Structures are given as structure tokens and as C-alpha cells.
Amino acid sequence: MIRVLICDDHLIVREGIKQILAEAEDLRVVGEAANGADALRGVRAGREAGQGPDVVLLDIAMPQRDGLDVLKALKSEFPKLPVLMLSTYPDRQYAVRSLKLGAAGYLNKSADSEQMIDAIRQVARGQLFITPSVAELLAGAVGAGGRHAVDDAQPLHERLSHREHQVYQLLAAGRSVGEIAEQLVLSPNTVSTYRARVLEKIGVRNDVELALFAVRLEQSAGPA
Missing domain, CATH: 1.10.10.10 (Winged helix-like DNA-binding domain superfamily/Winged helix DNA-binding domain)
Structure with a gap:
């Protein structure tokens, strides 16, 4: 069973994701968070109780503390915890940045339910989830001479x-x-x-x- 924590500031989005995940017998939602602080508390509390999430679904756009900042905090405190970023923004705006910060994958909210379920299963296995459009962005980013060249030319x-x-x-x-x-x-x-x-x-x-x-x-x- 893959335990999932959903972090999104919109209740209707969280409810929609829960309905999607309910279709998969091997996925179980173990918590919700409406902001970054709640997400961090949820992961910590779950770990202390021995029932922490196996995957965190993390929205980029949130009040108080945005998703990229929360991602940094999660990867610093729980480096092996897979974090799958969710966004309504175009892939080119945040996908590469999220992956460079340690995200296990980047998924646009326009993705269909099967793709979301597959993405969660993939990152839970320790693999990187990359859509074809994000793969193209990554190829363009490293094609100019490596990561440092990308950062300098950003x-x-x-x-x-x-x-x-x-x-x-x-x-x-x-x-x-x-x-x-x-x-x-x-x-x-x-x-x-x-x-x-x-x-x-x-x-x-x-x-x-x-x-x-x-x-x-x-x-x-x-x-x-």
C-alpha cells in the first residue's frame, strides 16, 4: 500500500485527487494539507507515528509558503521522501526548477487520472517521473554544456x-x-x-x- 499526503490549498482540488486515488487499490490517502506548514507537520507527525506518507503530492502555488520552498524543506529533512509536484503553470516555467530542487516528478493538473496514478506508483518505486514535454525541457537544459552552464545561462x-x-x-x-x-x-x-x-x-x-x-x-x- 502506497500512503499519500495531498498538499493543495484548494479543498475542491484535494477532494478531486482523493476521488482519483480511490480508484487504485494500492493507493491510500493518509493526510491532507492546505499550506506548506501543515504539509511539514503532517509528514513529521506521520513519521513519528510510524505511518508517514510514502509520497507527497505538493502544489506549487500556495499561500504563505510556496511549494518550492516547502520542497526544499522536505528534501532537507526527509531526503529520501518522493515529492511529486503539481501545478497549473506551463511545464517550462517550473518543471526543471522543481527537479533540480529534488522533486521526484512534475505533473500538470491537466493530466488525466491514469497518468497521476502511474506517476505516484513510479516515484514510490524510487524512479523519476518525467512527461515527454518535461524530458524535452531537461534535454535542452543540459544540452548546452552541463548543469553549471545551464545555471550560468539561465x-x-x-x-x-x-x-x-x-x-x-x-x-x-x-x-x-x-x-x-x-x-x-x-x-x-x-x-x-x-x-x-x-x-x-x-x-x-x-x-x-x-x-x-x-x-x-x-x-x-x-x-x-
Whole structure:
């Protein structure tokens, strides 16, 4: 029996995943978490009771502490625990980053139920789950001369953390610090800190230059 912990901030998503997993006799949901802190507590409590999860399904976009930060914490504390990242974002945005941080796989929420079940079984066996689209991204990432070359050549906006990227997008859209704080349920001081990191990592001095950077990036990318 493969024990699974589901971490997603949307109840309807967790309920949907539970229904999917209920179709497989060898999978059992042993816990749920609506945020990163609850996910860490759930894994720790389960391990102490001898009934910890064998696989963690972890959403990337969550309040308070995003999935990539939680992934780092889980891999630091439980390095052998397989973590399968879930996301609604395009694969090219977070797949490679998740795998480099130690995720056992990356699955878009648009995947069908059979693929999700297969992914859980695969990572539970200690294997890496990679879809063809993610495999193509990985091949492109290492094809230029290895991991260090990839890191050095990584586009500036892709060096942002998930939360920094959220702030970047909202700043580029003309939102104020106060508006961003309200939307992301953060304090204005925290948003200001993220803003400073974004400006530094991208190499611009203010929000106007950031918006111009975003426009040039979108123009250079062309149609998706």
C-alpha cells in the first residue's frame, strides 16, 4: 500500500485527487494539507507515528509558503521522501526548477487520472517521473554544456523564486505594493522585500524599468 499526503490549498482540488486515488487499490490517502506548514507537520507527525506518507503530492502555488520552498524543506529533512509536484503553470516555467530542487516528478493538473496514478506508483518505486514535454525541457537544459552552464545561462526572470515571480508579474502589471499584499495575503513589508529581490535579480532600478523588461521579454518570446 502506497500512503499519500495531498498538499493543495484548494479543498475542491484535494477532494478531486482523493476521488482519483480511490480508484487504485494500492493507493491510500493518509493526510491532507492546505499550506506548506501543515504539509511539514503532517509528514513529521506521520513519521513519528510510524505511518508517514510514502509520497507527497505538493502544489506549487500556495499561500504563505510556496511549494518550492516547502520542497526544499522536505528534501532537507526527509531526503529520501518522493515529492511529486503539481501545478497549473506551463511545464517550462517550473518543471526543471522543481527537479533540480529534488522533486521526484512534475505533473500538470491537466493530466488525466491514469497518468497521476502511474506517476505516484513510479516515484514510490524510487524512479523519476518525467512527461515527454518535461524530458524535452531537461534535454535542452543540459544540452548546452552541463548543469553549471545551464545555471550560468539561465534567463534572469527564471532565477526568481515562485513568490518572487508572482510579485514580478503583478508589479509589471502596474499593481502597487499594497494591492499585491492584499492579493497574495502578505504584509506590505514582505512584498517590499520581494520587490527589492526582484529588482536586484533582474537588474533594474525601479518599477518602470521592470515593466519595460517584461514587455521586451514578452515580445521576444512571441506566440506561446
